[in-house]
Amino acid sequence: MVMNNIALGRYMPLDSVxxxxxxxxxxxxxxxxxxxxxxxxxxxxxxxxxxxxxxxxFLSKLQIxxxxxxxxxxxxxxxxxxxINTLVIKTGTPWIQWGWFSVYSDAIYQTLYIxxxxxxxxxxxxxxxxxxxxxxxxxxxxxxxxxxEKIGLPAHIIAMMISIALRFIxxxxxxxxRIMNAQASRGVDFENGGLKEKIFSILSLIVPLFxxxxxxxxxxxxxxxxxxxxxxxxxxxxxVLKMKTKDIFGMAMSVVILGVCLGIWIL
Amino acid sequence: xxxxxxxLEHTYNAGTPFSHQALKGIDLSIPEGKVTAxxxxxxxxxxxLVQHLNGLLIPSAGTLDICGFHIQPLLxxxxxxxxxxxxxxxFQFPEYQLFEETIEKDIAFGPKNFGIEEEKANELVRKIxxxxxxxxxxxxxxxxxxxxxxxxRVAIAGILVLDPQVLVLDEPTAGxxxxxxxxxxxxxxxxxxxxxxTILLVSHDMEHVMRYCDHVIVLDHGKVLQENDVRTxxxxxxxxxxxxxxxxxxIRLKMMxxxxxxxxxDSILDMPSLVECIKGQVNGHE
Numbered sequence: 085m086v087m088n089n090i091a092l093g094r095y096m097p098l099d100s101v102x103x104x105x106x107x108x109x110x111x112x113x114x115x116x117x118x119x120x121x122x123x124x125x126x127x128x129x130x131x132x133x134x135x136x137x138x139x140x141x142f143l144s145k146l147q148i149x150x151x152x153x154x155x156x157x158x159x160x161x162x163x164x165x166x167x168i169n170t171l172v173i174k175t176g177t178p179w180i181q182w183g184w185f186s187v188y189s190d191a192i193y194q195t196l197y198i199x200x201x202x203x204x205x206x207x208x209x210x211x212x213x214x215x216x217x218x219x220x221x222x223x224x225x226x227x228x229x230x231x232x233e234k235i236g237l238p239a240h241i242i243a244m245m246i247s248i249a250l251r252f253i254x255x256x257x258x259x260x261x262r263i264m265n266a267q268a269s270r271g272v273d274f275e276n277g278g279l280k281e282k283i284f285s286i287l288s289l290i291v292p293l294f295x296x297x298x299x300x301x302x303x304x305x306x307x308x309x310x311x312x313x314x315x316x317x318x319x320x321x322x323x324v325l326k327m328k329t330k331d332i333f334g335m336a337m338s339v340v341i342l343g344v345c346l347g348i349w350i351l
Numbered sequence: 352x353x354x355x356x357x358x359l360e361h362t363y364n365a366g367t368p369f370s371h372q373a374l375k376g377i378d379l380s381i382p383e384g385k386v387t388a389x390x391x392x393x394x395x396x397x398x399x400l401v402q403h404l405n406g407l408l409i410p411s412a413g414t415l416d417i418c419g420f421h422i423q424p425l426l427x428x429x430x431x432x433x434x435x436x437x438x439x440x441x442f443q444f445p446e447y448q449l450f451e452e453t454i455e456k457d458i459a460f461g462p463k464n465f466g467i468e469e470e471k472a473n474e475l476v477r478k479i480x481x482x483x484x485x486x487x488x489x490x491x492x493x494x495x496x497x498x499x500x501x502x503x504r505v506a507i508a509g510i511l512v513l514d515p516q517v518l519v520l521d522e523p524t525a526g527x528x529x530x531x532x533x534x535x536x537x538x539x540x541x542x543x544x545x546x547x548x549t550i551l552l553v554s555h556d557m558e559h560v561m562r563y564c565d566h567v568i569v570l571d572h573g574k575v576l577q578e579n580d581v582r583t584x585x586x587x588x589x590x591x592x593x594x595x596x597x598x599x600x601x602i603r604l605k606m607m608x609x610x611x612x613x614x615x616x617d618s619i620l621d622m623p624s625l626v627e628c629i630k631g632q633v634n635g636h637e
Contacts, residue, residue, distance in 0.1 A: 097368060259447075265407050266448035269440040270509060271464030276429055288460070291450035295495065 095217055101330065102144035102215045107224030109331035114212050116338040121204045125345035130200055132341055137207055144215050154210040155203060162199050169195045218250040220323075227325060241315050248304070256297070263292045352419065354381040354404070354517070354549070359413035361399050373399040375573040376413070381566075386543050386550045388560040388581070391570035392595055397553050400570065401519050404551070405438035406431040418516055436465050439515030443522045446502035448509070449494040454485075457494050458509045465513065472512075479512045483538065500531045507535075511542070517549045518542065524556065536563055557599040561585055561620070569594060586617040601625065 102110075120133055141151060169191040176190030213221070226243030233239050264274060272285045359377040364370050373396045381387050391397050402408040403415055406422060415422040418437040442448070451457035458479065459472040467475070477487065483504040489497075494505050507523070520539065524532035540563055542548045554560055560567060560581070567584040569576040571594050577584075584590065588606060591598045598606070601622060605615050613632055619625050 262442065263448060265402065265440075266442045266445060268407055269405055269435055269442070270448070270461035270513070271432070271435055273428070273432065273464075288448075288450050292447050295450075296447055 094214065096146060096150070096214045098145045098215075100143060100145040100215065102140060102211065105215075105334060106325055106327050106331040107216050107220040108227055108325060109327065109335050110212050110216055111221075111224050111228060112335050113338040114208055116335070116342045117208055118205060120338075120342045120345040121201050121208075123342075123345040123349050125348040129345040129348055130204075132344055133204055136337065136341055137204065137211075140211055141207070144211055146211065146214055150214070151207050151210055155206055158199075158202060158206065161202070162195070165198055166191075166195045218253075219247060222247040222250065223321065223323060223325065238315070240319070244315065252300070255300075256293070259296055260289065260293060263289055263296075352416075353383045354379070354418075355416040356380070356403075357414045357416075359400075359403065359415060360411050361396075361403070361408060362411045363399075365411065373573055374410075377570075377573075377575055379568060379575060379578065381549070381551065381568075383549050384543070384547045385565040386540070386552060386563055387566040387568060388564040389551060389553045389568050389570060390555070390557075390560060390596060391576075394572075395570040396573040397570055398521065399573075401440065401521060401551065401553060404517065404519055405440045406434045407440070433465075436513050437515055438517045438519060439510040439513055440519045441507055441510050441521065441523055443525055444503075445506035445510075445523075446499065448506055449502060452493060453491050454480075454494050454497075454505050455490040457505060458512050461509055461513050475512050475514075476508075479508045482511065483508045484534065500527055503527070503535075507538075515548070517551065519551045519553075521553045522555065523552070524554075524559065532559075539563075555596075557591070557596060557602075561599045561601075569596075582618075582620065585620050 117133060117136070120129070123129065141148070170187050173191040173194055174186070174188055176188045176193070178186050178188050179192070180187040216224070222243050225246060226239055229237060229239035229242060264272075267285070267288045268274065272288055273281070274285050274289075277285065356377050356379040359374055360372065361374040362370060362372045377396075377400060389397050389400065399408065403410060403422065404417060406420075406426070406428060409426050409428075410422065410424050412424060418434060420431055420434045420437075422431065422434075449457050451460060455473060455476050458476045459469070462472040462475055463469065476490070480487065480489065485501065485504055485508070489501075489505075494502060497505065503523075510518070518539070523539070524535050527535060536559060539550055539552075543550050552559070552564060564581050566579070567581050568578050569584075569590070576594060577590065585599070585602060588598045588602045591602075597603075601620065605619065605625065608629065609615055613629060615625070615628055619628055
C-alpha cells in the first residue's frame with residue numbers, strides 16, 4: 085500500500101557503468117558536487133552541475149520517472165518555502181501588489197535557488213543510493229573514514245551502525261506492512277478518515293512497531309555478543325575495493341565542476 | 352454461501368523491476384461452515400491468497416465472491432470496509448498487533464472501528480474474553496505484561512469480538528507449546544461446530560490438518576495443485592511427498608510398515624484401526 089511509494093534510497097538492480105563504479109568514488113563525487121551546489125556560482129554553475137547530473141542519470145540507466153518520484157515529497161516543502169519567503173522577504177522589485185499583500189522579486193528568486201539546490205541534492209543522492217548496494221555503500225563510508233581513526237573516530241563502529249540500520253530498513257518496512265494489515269483487519273482505515281482518526285490509526289501502528297523493534301534490537305545484540313563480537317577488534321573484509329580509471333575520471337570531473345563553481349564565485 | 356474464487360491473479364509491484372506474480376490464476380470454491388486447510392511451501396502464495404479474502408489485497412485479475420461481496424480489480428477499499436468485519440483475519444504471530452494500555456481497550460478497538468458504541472463494545476469484550484480462556488481480572492491489565500500465549504489469546508479475541516462469519520487463521524499455533532496449541536485449536540473447532548463459522552486454516556502442521564480439517568487445498572507456485580476432502584488427501588501420501596510436505600506421523604508409520612511387507616489399506620488413518628490391522632496380520636502370520 086503506502087510503502088510502495090517510497091522511492092528515495094532504494095537500490096535498483098540494473099547493470100550500468102554507474103553501478104560498477106567504486107562506492108568510494110561515488111561518495112566522493114557526491115561530496116564534491118554537494119559543496120559545488122552550495123557555492124553561489126549563479127546560473128552558469130547550476131547549468132554545469134545540471135549537465136553532469138543529466139549525464140550521470142543517463143549512464144545509470146535509471147528511469148527519469150524514478151528520479152522524479154523521489155522528488156514528490158518535496159512539493160509541499162516548495163510550497164511552504166514559497167509562502168514563507170513571500171511573507172518575509174521584502175527586497176528587490178515588487179511584482180504583485182494587492183493592498184497590504186505584495187510579492188517581491190527576491191522572494192521568488194530566493195525560493196527558486198533553494199528549490200534548485202534541493203532538487204540537485206535529492207537527485208544526486210538518489211543516483212548514489214539507487215546504483216550502490218547498501219553494503220557497498222557502508223564499506224565505502226568505512227574506508228573513507230579510515231584516515232580519521234587516527235584522531236579517535238571509530239570508523240568501524242560507525243560503519244557497523246550504518247549497515248545495521250540499512251539492513252533493518254526492509255525488515256521494518258515488512259513489519260510495518262504486517263502490522264498495518266493486522267490493524268486494517270480490525271477495521272483501521274489508514275487511507276481515509278479525518279485528522280483525529282488518522283492520528284489514532286497511526287498510533288495503532290507506531291506502538292507495536294516500537295515494541296517489536298526493541299525486541300529485535302535486544303535479540304540482535306545478544307546474538308552478536310554470543311558470537312563474540314568485539315567492535316574494537318581488527319577485521320578483514322570479504323570484498324576488497326579497487327579504484328579503476330573510470331573511478332578516477334568520475335572524481336576528476338566532479339573536482340573540475342567544483343573548481344569551476346569556486347572560480348565563478350571568487351572571481 | 353460458499354466462497355467463490357475465479358481466475359484470481361495477483362502481481363506485486365507491477366511495472367517495476369521488482370514485479371512478482373504471486374498468484375497465477377486461482378479457481379476455488381471454499382465450502383461454507385467447514386474447516387478448510389490451505390497448505391503449501393513458503394512462497395506458494397498462501398498469504399497472498401488469504402489477504403484477498405478480506406480485501407487487504409485487491410486482485411490484479413479475476414474475481415472473488417465472499418459474504419455477499421464481489422471483489423474485482425481496481426476496487427476501492429472504502430467500498431468493502433464492512434467485508435473486514437465479516438471476514439476475520441488472524442495473522443501469524445498476532446500478538447504483535449497489540450498496542451493499547453489495557454486489554455479491554457485493545458479488544459474493543461476493532462468493534463469501535465466499525466462504529467460500535469464504546470459501552471456496547473466493552474460489553475462484547477466481556478463476552479468474548481472467557482471464550483479465549485481469560486477471565487475478567489485481565490480486563491484492566493496491560494497486554495504487554497502477559498506471557499506470549501496469553502498475548503496471542505488477547506489478539507485473537509480482538510478479531511473474534513467482531514463476530515466474523517469467516518475466520519481465516521494464518522498459522523495460529525506457531526510458537527505455542529503443544530498444550531497451548533491444542534487449546535487454541537479446540538477453541539476454533541468450537542466456533543466452527545457451535546456457531547457454524549467457516550474456518551480457513553493456513554498451516555504447516557499436517558497433524559492439525561488431519562485432525563481438524565474437512566477440506567484441503569494445496570497451493571504451489573501460485574497455483575492450486577489440488578483440492579480434496581481431507582480423507583482422500585491423506586489416503587495418498589505420495590501427493591504430499593511430491594510437494595515437499597512432511598506427512599503426519601501415522602502416515603509415515605504406515606509407509607514404513609508397508610515397506611516392510613505389511614498390507615495396509617489406504618483408508619486407515621487412525622491409530623486404533625492401524626493397530627487392529629497389524630494385529631490381524633501378525634496373528635495370521637503365526
